Each structure stands twice: as C-alpha cells, then as structure tokens.
Amino acid sequence: MPSPSDTEAVAALSRWLAVESPTTDAAGVNRMMDLVAAEAEGAGIAQERIAGRDGLGDSLILRAGPRTDAPALLVLSHLDTVHPLGTLERDLPVRVEDDRLYGPGVYDMKGGAWLALQAFLAAARGGAARRPLTFLFTSDEEIGSPTTRGLIEDLGRGAAAVLVTEPAREGGKVVTGRKGVGRFDVHVEGRPAHAGSRHADGRNAIREAARLILEVEGMTDYPRGITTTVGLIAGGTAENVVPQHCRFSVDLRVVTEAEGSACADRILGLKGAADFAVTVTGGMNRPPYGRTEAIGRLYARARALAAAELGLDLGEVPLTGGGSDGNFTAALGIPTLDGLGIDGDGAHTLHEYALISSIAPRRRLMQRLLETLP
CATH class of the missing domain: 3.40.630.10 (Zn peptidases)
Incomplete structure (x- = not known):
C-alpha cells in the first residue's frame, strides 16, 4: 500500500x-x-x-x-x-x-x-x-x-x-x-534498369547494400564489447526496376576510444564493388x-x-x-x-x-x- x-x-x-x-x-x-x-x-x-x-x-x-x-x-x-x-x-x-x-x-x-x-x-x-x-x-x-x-x-x-x-x-x-556510441548513414548507388527487359544492364544497390551490411554486422565482437547494428534500411523505386539507391543506418558501441576510432574508420571506409558508389557519413556520437x-x-x-x-x-x-x-x-x-x-x-x-x-x-x-x- x-x-x-x-x-x-x-x-x-x-x-x-x-x-x-x-x-x-x-x-x-x-x-x-x-x-x-x-x-x-x-x-x-x-x-x-x-x-x-x-x-x-x-x-x-x-x-x-x-x-x-x-x-x-x-x-x-x-x-x-x-x-x-x-x-x-x-x-x-x-x-x-x-x-x-x-x-x-x-x-x-x-x-x-x-x-x-x-x-x-x-x-x-x-x-x-x-x-x-x-x-x-x-x-x-x-x-x-x-x-x-x-x-x-x-x-x-x-x-x-x-x-x-x-x-x-x-x-x-x-x-x-x-560504452561509447557511433552513428553512421550509408548510401549505396547503383544503376537503374528495367527488371524484365534490361536486367543485365542494372546494378542492384539493395544487393550491394546487403553485402556491405553483412560486412558491418560482422564487426561485432562480444568478447571485446564491440557491437554493430544495422537498424534502418530503405531502397528501390518500384517492383519492376533494378534499384539505383539503398540507404542504411549503423549503430556502433565500443568500450574504448581506440576501438571507437578503429571501428569508425572501418565503417567510414566501406567500399562498393565495381559500378557502385558508396557514401558514408557520421562518426562517434558519444565518447566511452x-x-x-x-x-x-x-x-x-x-x-x-x-x-x-x-x-x-x-x-x-x-x-x-x-x-x-x-x-x-x-x-x-x-x-x-x-x-x-x-x-x-x-x-x-x-x-x-x-x-x-x-x-x-x-x-x-x-x-x-x-x-x-x-
């Protein structure tokens, strides 16, 4: 009571x-x-x-x-x-x-x-x-x-x-x-094409983003206290178009300043395959x-x-x-x-x-x- x-x-x-x-x-x-x-x-x-x-x-x-x-x-x-x-x-x-x-x-x-x-x-x-x-x-x-x-x-x-x-x-x-916190936004640009008649001409930004997402998520290292999370993703224009654009966000958590710097550099340095442009913005938002x-x-x-x-x-x-x-x-x-x-x-x-x-x-x-x- x-x-x-x-x-x-x-x-x-x-x-x-x-x-x-x-x-x-x-x-x-x-x-x-x-x-x-x-x-x-x-x-x-x-x-x-x-x-x-x-x-x-x-x-x-x-x-x-x-x-x-x-x-x-x-x-x-x-x-x-x-x-x-x-x-x-x-x-x-x-x-x-x-x-x-x-x-x-x-x-x-x-x-x-x-x-x-x-x-x-x-x-x-x-x-x-x-x-x-x-x-x-x-x-x-x-x-x-x-x-x-x-x-x-x-x-x-x-x-x-x-x-x-x-x-x-x-x-x-x-x-x-x-932990320290990092926040990043990743933009992948490919090449649009008709999904039926010109499929081979396209470069699918969502597919390339999926590859990069696996790379980012693979940075998680529980013994070292490092976690990476892709929490938001958006892309494409229509069901019958090879996607030109895809965007996703990354949340990074680290224990030390050195780990934060190293992980941030790796995320900011993400590279796309041939015919894809990748732009990454962001950085450490809160220090450890x-x-x-x-x-x-x-x-x-x-x-x-x-x-x-x-x-x-x-x-x-x-x-x-x-x-x-x-x-x-x-x-x-x-x-x-x-x-x-x-x-x-x-x-x-x-x-x-x-x-x-x-x-x-x-x-x-x-x-x-x-x-x-x-």
Missing part, C-alpha cells in the same frame, strides 16, 4: 507524464520545461532558459547553493522521450498497478528528473550544500544531444562532480561506466565513459551514504551498452555517477514502468549527495 508521500509523488509525477514530449515535438518538450520552470520559480530558484535550435526544444539551467567560485555539483536530466505523440492515449496510459507506475517516459527518464528536482529544491531550501548546485534539463538526449552537447560540456568543465538521473539498473544499481579511480571514489561515497542513512545496499553496473549525457562529462575527466534516477523497467517500450517504492529513497539519496559531497 503506497504511503501518503508516495501518493503525492505519484500524483505530481503523473502530471508530468500527461505531457507527451517526444524529442521531435519541441512544443511538448517546452511544456515540460515550463513545468520545471514554474516549480523552480515558486521555490525562488535562479534559472536560465536557453532557446532550442534546429527545430528542437529549449534547455533550462537551475542554480542554487552557496554563491562561491568553487566548482559546482552538476545534475543532468533530459525531458525528451522516445514515445511518439498519441502513445499516452493509445498504448501506454498513465496508471498504477500495485507498486508500478506506468506511462510514457516514466522510467527513462521523467521519474528520475522529477525526483532529482525535488531533491535539488530541498537541498536549496536547507542551505546545507557545500558547493554551488547546478541542474541542467535538456531536450534532445534521446537523439544523441546534437544541440546540447556543447552546453553539457561547458557546464561539466566547471563541475566538481556530475550526477546523472538516467534510470537505475537491475534492482536499483547505479552506473559507473558506459570509463570507470576511473575518481568515479570509483564518488560511487563509494554514494554507497556509504545510502547504507548509513537509508539502509540501502547501492550496487553498481560498471559498464552498460547504453549511452547518456554522462558520457560527455566522464570523457572530460569529471567524476560522473549515472543511473541515479528511478527504479523500474521497460525503457523505450509500451510496458515502461517505474517502481513507486523507489521514489522516496532515491530522492533522499540525491538530496544528501547534493548536501554532503565535498
């Missing part, structure tokens, strides 16, 4: 979930930013809104804590989701079933953003923070942060540590390392986020705090395949602790849910990290 505080949290978070905010819907994302801005204004928190560009939503920076020149503690959340408009009504309505709260983006990552905002406001009101506090809400993480990476890195360079509110893993574990000694110390402090004040055994995932904005700050050498958001499962699916019982303890953990990190 949810406690009264859990019931209030579910009601507040449900209001966020009622605002659909896929990355490509700038208006929806900006309505989410409005909700955060209104709550921060009501608490007297300094804020800076940065207009979106390239058709994407705004970003919002909140600042609190002591006004000193000391490096800040930086919290990172994104308010965009992967679920298209209409998901709320059609496929994933907001609802509670036992300890589960369902809704688009509740796990990844509106739940984590909401609880972290409450922790940030509480830390600001309490006045116990040792460092300045900065909270950045972004609008485009789900597509690789193309317009906000520079802002994340600029704020990261001035931070003592970074706390990322991506969802918890496997029963509440935090994340201390992530390795578990350094500094990250280990930050995790140890969070784990000790969770045990002493919350009675929780805070486990860790030292390497996960998914990327986040924490990749950018970790690559700058800033101690970064990820996966501090809500617990649950089903990210990016139509059965996405958050565990209501995880809200209060993880909100408290975030607050105490903001108040006690030296």
Whole structure:
C-alpha cells in the first residue's frame, strides 16, 4: 500500500507524464520545461532558459547553493522521450498497478528528473550544500544531444562532480561506466534498369547494400564489447526496376576510444564493388565513459551514504551498452555517477514502468549527495 508521500509523488509525477514530449515535438518538450520552470520559480530558484535550435526544444539551467567560485555539483536530466505523440492515449496510459507506475517516459527518464528536482529544491531550501548546485534539463538526449552537447560540456568543465538521473539498473544499481556510441548513414548507388527487359544492364544497390551490411554486422565482437547494428534500411523505386539507391543506418558501441576510432574508420571506409558508389557519413556520437579511480571514489561515497542513512545496499553496473549525457562529462575527466534516477523497467517500450517504492529513497539519496559531497 503506497504511503501518503508516495501518493503525492505519484500524483505530481503523473502530471508530468500527461505531457507527451517526444524529442521531435519541441512544443511538448517546452511544456515540460515550463513545468520545471514554474516549480523552480515558486521555490525562488535562479534559472536560465536557453532557446532550442534546429527545430528542437529549449534547455533550462537551475542554480542554487552557496554563491562561491568553487566548482559546482552538476545534475543532468533530459525531458525528451522516445514515445511518439498519441502513445499516452493509445498504448501506454498513465496508471498504477500495485507498486508500478506506468506511462510514457516514466522510467527513462521523467521519474528520475522529477525526483532529482525535488531533491535539488530541498537541498536549496536547507542551505546545507557545500558547493554551488547546478541542474541542467535538456531536450534532445534521446537523439544523441546534437544541440546540447556543447552546453553539457561547458557546464561539466566547471563541475566538481556530475550526477546523472538516467534510470537505475537491475534492482536499483547505479552506473559507473558506459560504452561509447557511433552513428553512421550509408548510401549505396547503383544503376537503374528495367527488371524484365534490361536486367543485365542494372546494378542492384539493395544487393550491394546487403553485402556491405553483412560486412558491418560482422564487426561485432562480444568478447571485446564491440557491437554493430544495422537498424534502418530503405531502397528501390518500384517492383519492376533494378534499384539505383539503398540507404542504411549503423549503430556502433565500443568500450574504448581506440576501438571507437578503429571501428569508425572501418565503417567510414566501406567500399562498393565495381559500378557502385558508396557514401558514408557520421562518426562517434558519444565518447566511452570509463570507470576511473575518481568515479570509483564518488560511487563509494554514494554507497556509504545510502547504507548509513537509508539502509540501502547501492550496487553498481560498471559498464552498460547504453549511452547518456554522462558520457560527455566522464570523457572530460569529471567524476560522473549515472543511473541515479528511478527504479523500474521497460525503457523505450509500451510496458515502461517505474517502481513507486523507489521514489522516496532515491530522492533522499540525491538530496544528501547534493548536501554532503565535498
């Protein structure tokens, strides 16, 4: 049975979930930013809104804590989701079933953003923070942060540590390392011809793309942590035409920067057979986020705090395949602790849910990290 505080949290978070905010819907994302801005204004928190560009939503920076020149503690959340408009009504309505709260983006990552905002406001009101506090809400993480990476890195360079509110893993574990991510688009051009009377004159771009796809997929090396995925493909003009064009996308995940560079060079260097032109664009989108000694110390402090004040055994995932904005700050050498958001499962699916019982303890953990990190 949810406690009264859990019931209030579910009601507040449900209001966020009622605002659909896929990355490509700038208006929806900006309505989410409005909700955060209104709550921060009501608490007297300094804020800076940065207009979106390239058709994407705004970003919002909140600042609190002591006004000193000391490096800040930086919290990172994104308010965009992967679920298209209409998901709320059609496929994933907001609802509670036992300890589960369902809704688009509740796990990844509106739940984590909401609880972290409450922790940030509480830390600001309490006045116990040792460092300045900065909270950045972004609008485009789900597509690789193309317009906000520079802002994340600029704020990261001035931070003592970074706390990322991506969802918890496997029963509440935090994340201390992530693979790097590469994204590529491949265009194969052949020669069109009538599929019946002039078949031999054609050069089938789809067939050549199929050969290249096998080459790309063959780069996957599980022991080394390298994966390649061709996730989208399109080609051809009509059923009775030898295809002139074919396009496909490539997702690359790697553990080290050197592997990322080598794999990227190989993909960018794909060559077509005679009479085919191959053009490849893209590159590494997120650098690898390795578990350094500094990250280990930050995790140890969070784990000790969770045990002493919350009675929780805070486990860790030292390497996960998914990327986040924490990749950018970790690559700058800033101690970064990820996966501090809500617990649950089903990210990016139509059965996405958050565990209501995880809200209060993880909100408290975030607050105490903001108040006690030296």
